[in-house]
Amino acid sequence: MAIDKASLRISARQLRDHANASNPNASRELAGRFPIKLFERFGPTVAGYLAIGSELDPAPLLDRLKKAGAEICLPRVEADDSMTFRRVADERDLEAGPLGLTQPSAEAERAHPTLVLAPLLAFDAAGNRLGYGKGHYDRALSKLRSDGRTFVCGLAYAEQEVLKIPAEETDVPLDWLMTPKASLPLFFGRVVG
Template sequence: MYKAELRKLYRTKRLALSEAEWQQRCTAIQERLLTFFNERFSPDTPLTLHTFLPIRRQREVDTYPIIAELRQRYSKLRVLISRSNPDGSMTHIVWSGHETLTENKWGIPEPAAIKLAEVNSTAIDIVLVPLLIFDKQGNRVGYGKGYYDRFLTTCRPDVLTIGLSLYEPVEAIFDKTSLDVPVYVCFTPFANWYFFNHL
């Protein structure tokens, strides 16, 4: 299917989920992700993790409990969130979990304060990547603004990109381009999908 079709279809499917089913799927994704972290990293591993915060009205995967649990398990975890800039770039900011957040025009929670500690994207080890749906090659469909694709091209080549999806993948996204950055692994409520051998 094409991106426009997939966006329409999976926005509709997500909004059709009951609150209980959405919560169940988010919890299942969290458990899979935490198991992956436990198998891959020791509790004292220094990690800089960039996360998205969910757009509530879009029924995105709830990352708040994921981050809370990771903070408890990893003593040297540094968490970043971003502010979207008018030029299409993203500014990455250290997030302790206590800063005041406001929603931007797309409903994305962002830090309200202007002056917070900024971090270069090359310092990031792991990125939790938002998506509407993905395919069996690791390509993702987002909201079409390109913020994450541009952001990921500025990260180190070894950055670990993790997609979180409420649904299983489609066979293929027909109109992907060279500008689309695939994820290395994607967690759904039902399976772990790995796309690169080093994982």
């Protein structure tokens, strides 16, 4: 039986909304549990994101990593619909972007993150990530991974796990998944620098 990604996105968003409402301290718990060894191995340039809706907010984790020496960058959707990562020092480096997003300005310096913290709607035990359907992260991660060093860590509530996400050839799997309660290494035989 084929899984309809559009229907899966609707139910995954509802599950995430419920998990977010039920776990008000989740972001701080995740920041405290995050294995700093991942940063030590795959830093120093870390891509985070600005949480929208019920996404697990990476802000406490980004603060912790910045104190450990991380150079923080955030995603930016460009005019050609590609996604890049730009260094940000503070809110002055941000502007309104497409789809109601806040993102780094076009003047912010481009970055090549080696550790990417990725938002998601759902994940499965095979490391597949369900995004919003525009493909921004998959295309950007595919380019970043051409160097063989970029490590992708999904941030999610445990409740966001589903049995199976229909992965397509263009979908980029996660290397690791972090929830406020546990972390799951998801290497899948891929050798990571």
